[in-house]
Amino acid sequence: MIPPLDAVPKRARSARPLRVCIVSGESRSTTGGLSAYARILVRELQSAGVQVTTVARFDRPEAGPMDYAAPSIGDGFPIDGIPTALVGPSPRWRPILRRLRHMTDRRALRRLPPMIFARAFDESLDRAIPEDCDLVHYIGAGRELLGFAALAVARSRGAAFTIWPAVHPQTWGDSPLDVDLYEQSDAVFCQSDHEMNHLESLGVSRSRLVRSWLAPVALPDGDGQAFRDAHALAGRPIVLFIGRRLRSKGFHALCEAMPKIVEQVPNVCLVVIGPEGDRPYPDVPTQAFLDLGVAAESAKADALAACDVLCMPSSTESFGIVYVEAWSYGKAVVGGPAPAVRELITDGETGFCTEQDAGSIAPILCNILKDEPLRRRLGEAGRELQSRRYAWPAVTRLHLDTFHSVTGYRATSLAPSCAY
Numbered sequence: 001m002i003p004p005l006d007a008v009p010k011r012a013r014s015a016r017p018l019r020v021c022i023v024s025g026e027s028r029s030t031t032g033g034l035s036a037y038a039r040i041l042v043r044e045l046q047s048a049g050v051q052v053t054t055v056a057r058f059d060r061p062e063a064g065p066m067d068y069a070a071p072s073i074g075d076g077f078p079i080d081g082i083p084t085a086l087v088g089p090s091p092r093w094r095p096i097l098r099r100l101r102h103m104t105d106r107r108a109l110r111r112l113p114p115m116i117f118a119r120a121f122d123e124s125l126d127r128a129i130p131e132d133c134d135l136v137h138y139i140g141a142g143r144e145l146l147g148f149a150a151l152a153v154a155r156s157r158g159a160a161f162t163i164w165p166a167v168h169p170q171t172w173g174d175s176p177l178d179v180d181l182y183e184q185s186d187a188v189f190c191q192s193d194h195e196m197n198h199l200e201s202l203g204v205s206r207s208r209l210v211r212s213w214l215a216p217v218a219l220p221d222g223d224g225q226a227f228r229d230a231h232a233l234a235g236r237p238i239v240l241f242i243g244r245r246l247r248s249k250g251f252h253a254l255c256e257a258m259p260k261i262v263e264q265v266p267n268v269c270l271v272v273i274g275p276e277g278d279r280p281y282p283d284v285p286t287q288a289f290l291d292l293g294v295a296a297e298s299a300k301a302d303a304l305a306a307c308d309v310l311c312m313p314s315s316t317e318s319f320g321i322v323y324v325e326a327w328s329y330g331k332a333v334v335g336g337p338a339p340a341v342r343e344l345i346t347d348g349e350t351g352f353c354t355e356q357d358a359g360s361i362a363p364i365l366c367n368i369l370k371d372e373p374l375r376r377r378l379g380e381a382g383r384e385l386q387s388r389r390y391a392w393p394a395v396t397r398l399h400l401d402t403f404h405s406v407t408g409y410r411a412t413s414l415a416p417s418c419a420y
Contacts, residue, residue, distance in 0.1 A: 018409050019051045021129050021159075023150040024139040027056035027074065027084040033321050034139055034166060036217035042082060044396040050403075054084045055128040057146060068117060068145060069097035072124075085128035093120030104143055110177045114148035121149040129153050134407050135160040137399075141173035142181035151184060160406040162187040164212075166318040169198045169339070171248070173318075179203055186406040189399075191319035192340035210402050215392040218325040222301030231290060233306070237268045237369045240307035242300065242322050243314070245277030250313030250336045253356045255282040260362035262288050265369045271307065273300055304329045308375060309368050313356050314338050323351065324390045327382030332368050332375045334361070350382045 022042060026035055038054070045052050059074020072088035089097055097120055103109040129136060129150070136154035138147045138161065147163060154161040163185045167173035182188045182204045189212040190196040196209045228234050239261070245251040251272075258270055262285050271290045292299060304310070310326035313336035320341045323333045333351035335341040345351040352368075354360045368375055403409070 017049050017051045018403060018407065019053075019130065019132055019134045020045060020137055020403065021053045021055060021133045021135070022137045022139065023055045023125075023129070023146065025057045025144055025146060027054070027059045027086070033217065034164075037164070037214065038139055040215075040217055040392065041396070041399065044392055045399070048396060048400060050400075052082060053130055053133070054082055055087055055125070055150075056084050057087060059084065059086060066101065066144065068100050068113075069094040087121060087124040087128050089117075089120040090123055096120075100145070104145075104177055105175070107176060110180070114142075114145055114177075114180070117145035118149040118152045121146070122153070125149055125153045126156075129157065131157065133157050133159045134409065135162065135403055137403075138163045138185075139166075141165045141167070142178035143173075143175055147181050151181065160186045160403075162189065162402065162406060164189045166191065167195050167199065168316045168318050169195065171316045174198065174202060182208065187402050189402070192343050194339035194343060195318060210398070212398055213390055213395065214319050214321045214324065215390050215395045216325045216328040216386070217321060218304060218328070219297050219301035220328065222298075222303070222305030222329065224302065224305030224307075227299075227302035227306040230302075231271075233269055233271075233290075235267075237265055238303075238307040238309075239268060239270045239365060239369070240273070240303055240310045240326075241270065241312055242273045242303070242310070242325075243312050244275050245272070245281060247278050248314060248316045249277070250311075250315065250356050250361075251277065252282055253313055253358055253361055254311055255284050256358035257361040257365065258284045258288055260358060261365055261369070264366045268369060271303055273303060304331065307331055309334060309365065311361070311365060312336065313354050313361055314341060315356050317341050320344050323382075324386050327379070327386040327390075330379040330383045332378035333382060334364055334368070349378075350385055351378055 022038055024038055042052050042054060057072060069089060072086035074086055096116060100113045100116060103113050136150050136159055138150050140147055151161045165173045179202050182199060185208060187210050188204065188208050189210050191212055196211060199209060200206050241251060241254060243249045261268055269288055269290055270284055273292045273295045275294050304326055309332045311334040312322055313334060315337050317338040317340045320335060323335055323344060326333045333345060335345045335351060335353045336356050342353050345353055347353050352364050354364050
């Protein structure tokens, strides 16, 4: 076990800006919600006067977070003027790192992989994390092992350690190994009450858990008319799905619902943005399907501006940022049975939650598509909620309050948001 911060000698602190190092598996240049969160958080912290550095394993997703032996991939090019220091294992450790995967799920051996991984990455992380860092903020979970290595370096610096794990209960981020890392952290950011209660039930001290949330990471200036013109969708009702095409995300159930929806709304079109997932996929009538694959952020924003309703009937989410992004465009949303989503969406007020089957999804979408006042009411209520609560100044303030609390630094005034 790594000693807690209060057991580590601290440096004398002068009156200077807080210094935070953000460590993650993938750099801020990659796609995905966690990379976008890191990208905007860096900008927001900078606007509040925090000195920020960033560290990552990969610039490109050729290797996954569980490929412990992979070298760092990419060039670490600057984003917003801040270079990302890329870290990798010492070559002499790579043979044993390849054998770690089978140990992480074995309770009797689970403390060994973090120790080996930390030794393998010690030189690289020691160079990457600044000596005068006050706090390391890790984005990821314990099974990736990078968090344990970053924690070890943080403690050697006398720095605090916080973590944003984005736990998907019973799916990701809640194994005994994950819990080991959370229990050694100074603060664990949770995106729902369900996540907090779940981690507490697994043994994480309530005092470490911080209830947080997210703000939109989509670009704010999408052009809906340009999207409709570009894809010949003028006047057609649009159902938008954004996410990986997984059964857990409800993609298959939504596809299965589309023939029923087409019967009642003949000119409807399902627009899909996101990477591949659980093949094979159910068939959707050709005239009612537009597949944009992994689209640029500008195309995603245009699609949000153009759609009539966003539907992702997911059964597993840590938060559900895509619904908040749709609200930022004043759009109606349909979520799934995931507990975090049911916390986020007030059924019948800011959207609807549905079971993950075609028979439940189709009637709700048909009702929304055929009732313009209902769509407008849901979208306006969602936009009001998003602007009031799920906005970056509020999210950044929560981070700063937590960072100041665990480091002992006094709070600073929050400058206006410079990003979104």
